[in-house]
Amino acid sequence: EADIYQTPRYLVIGTGKKITLECSQTMGHDKMYWYQQDPGMELHLIHYSYGVNSTEKGDLSSESTVSRIRTEHFPLTLESARPSHTSQYLCASSELGGGKNIQYFGAGTRLSVL
């Protein structure tokens, strides 16, 4: 099993609050990703990173921001949460290089903004 952890698993907060979703992996993977998924819908890539100090925006525009100060840690921050941010957020990681790029996912954080 993959060693990638997300906290919290569930979060209910009020509008306007600042939140940080945590993601950590112990596999030493260089690449990390954040996806957003609404119930029963597709996954959409919102951020990714190739390594420390590298962050890129994904295919789906998001008001969230990410940072990569340490290899194992890739937190996602929302400065001012809104009800439209209600969704499931999934973090993943993979090795850098090679053509296979198998991604390992965390269990996700289900966010509800009231």
Next chain:
Amino acid sequence: LAKTTQPISMDSYEGQEVNITCSHNNIATNDYITWYQQFPSQGPRFIIQGYKTKVTNEVASLFIPADRKSSTLSLPRVSLSDTAVYYCLVGDWSKAAGNKLTFGGGTRVLVKP
């Protein structure tokens, strides 16, 4: 990334073999074919990956014809716990610009008793 097309849903019964076919007509020479499984409220989990012909592991088999324009994931003797969404992805992830995964809608497999 090559666009993929797979059925929206499939029903099966316990003990049967389930075959899910994915079309990827625009697959490029360096592209790999990867399948993921996702249970409700969980992240996707890697099942199998292949480039050509047949690949088998303890969970599934992947059949890829010579033209590589489609692939079939085969789940032998499914159980109720195999009820999930199955995603087919195609891409050359050796390129920096291609190091992303694009998930389509997937195929919802329902295994009935």
